[in-house]
Every structure is written in C-alpha cells, then in structure tokens.
Amino acid sequence: MLDNMVSFLSSGANIAFFLFALLAIGGAIYMISFTKVVHMVTAVAFTFLSLAGVYVLLDAEFLAFVQVLIYAGAVSILMIFGIMMTKHQSEEEEPRRPLHQVLAAVGVLALFGILFxxxxxxxxxxxxxxxxxDNTKEIGLRLFTEHVIPFELVSVLLTVAFIGAIILAKREEE
Structure with missing residues (x-):
C-alpha cells in the first residue's frame, strides 16, 4: 500500500492533480460553510480555477480556458453584481446544534468509506x-453537427431564464 502511494506521488502530474483536487474540494466546502455571500462567491471562483487546472492536466486546454473565462470570470462577476444590486436584510444566526454536526460528520465519513x-x-x-x-476543432465539429439541437435548446433556455430573472427583479423593486 505504501509502495503504491510512493509510486503515485513520484510523478509531478499526479502531485499537481492531487493539489488541484484538494483545492477544488476545499473551495466547495468553504462555499457551503461561509455565511457571507461575497465570501461564498470567492470560494466558488477558487473552485472553478482549480477545476481549470485539472482540465489542463487532462490535456483539455480549451475547456480550461472556457472554465476560467466563463465560470471563474463571468459567472463570479455576475454573482457579485447580483449581490450588489439586491437588498439584504440581516438574518438571525441559527443556533449551533452539536448533535447535527456530529451526525453530519459521521455521515460524511461513512460516505467516504463506502466510496473508497x-x-x-x-x-x-x-x-x-x-x-x-486538435481538441478545439473536435469539440466544434461535434457541437455543431451531432449536438446542434441540444446546443440551441440550451441557448434558448438560458435566454428565457435571463429574461425571467429580469422580470422578477423588476417586480421586487416595485
């Protein structure tokens, strides 16, 4: 078992994958742990950047670039603008429940054990x-030949969701 770990960690790509995976998981855990929305957005952006690193290790440079450009950049900025443009009332903090935390920790460890x-x-x-x-050429060919209808449906769905969000924001303002 120890020999397997040593042989796994002897490769720089494996060490980089391990670090990116830990950073992505850590960012996701921080995202659900933080209470302030700005901190949550920062943790999500950190997770997105870590996933882009994993894509680079998988020789998917185009996906890594899109991950950084769209998710870590645009989505995070959009979330911050959404936070700045909405009103927030201070909510009372929920009381700590140590039994729930212990049960959650036991559940997480059990799930980890089962998955392992x-x-x-x-x-x-x-x-x-x-x-x-050429990864980018293959993605483009598949996207615009085999998967053109789902691609267009997703674009229509996102447009409808965006218009719906604007309408809901206007109603709250009035």
Missing part, C-alpha cells in the same frame, strides 16, 4: 484512447 471501498474494488477495463490532434 467501491473505487478500490471496481475493475476498470483498459482502453486505448487516441486523443484528437
């Missing part, structure tokens, strides 16, 4: 995958 056991016992078939010479 399942992954260790799983048999993954080995496949030879020949990566495309």
């Amino acid at each position: 056991y399942a992954i260790r016992e799983a048999v993954f078939p080995l496949q030879q995958l020949a990566p495309a010479a």
Whole structure:
C-alpha cells in the first residue's frame, strides 16, 4: 500500500492533480460553510480555477480556458453584481446544534468509506484512447453537427431564464 502511494506521488502530474483536487474540494466546502455571500462567491471562483487546472492536466486546454473565462470570470462577476444590486436584510444566526454536526460528520465519513471501498474494488477495463490532434476543432465539429439541437435548446433556455430573472427583479423593486 505504501509502495503504491510512493509510486503515485513520484510523478509531478499526479502531485499537481492531487493539489488541484484538494483545492477544488476545499473551495466547495468553504462555499457551503461561509455565511457571507461575497465570501461564498470567492470560494466558488477558487473552485472553478482549480477545476481549470485539472482540465489542463487532462490535456483539455480549451475547456480550461472556457472554465476560467466563463465560470471563474463571468459567472463570479455576475454573482457579485447580483449581490450588489439586491437588498439584504440581516438574518438571525441559527443556533449551533452539536448533535447535527456530529451526525453530519459521521455521515460524511461513512460516505467516504463506502466510496473508497467501491473505487478500490471496481475493475476498470483498459482502453486505448487516441486523443484528437486538435481538441478545439473536435469539440466544434461535434457541437455543431451531432449536438446542434441540444446546443440551441440550451441557448434558448438560458435566454428565457435571463429574461425571467429580469422580470422578477423588476417586480421586487416595485
């Protein structure tokens, strides 16, 4: 077991993956732990940047670029603007419940144990995958040939959601 850990950590890519994964998980945990919305947005942006690092390690540079540009940049800025443009009333802090925290910790550890056991016992078939010479070209070809209808439906859905959010914001203002 120790030999496997040493051989795993002997590669720089594995160490970088481990660090990016820990940073992404840490950012997600901080996001659900913080109470101030600005801190939550910062934690989410940190998670998005960590995921972009994982994409770089997977030789998906285009996805990493899109992750940084759209999610870490645009979505985080949009969330901050949304926070600044809305009114917030101070809410009373919920009382601490130590029994709930202990039960949550036990549940998390049990879930981790189950997942660890399942992954260790799983048999993954080995496949030879020949990566495309140009990832961006392949994504574009697949997106605009095989998946053009879902792509257009998502764009319509996002437009409708955006218009609905504007209408709801205008109603709250009045």
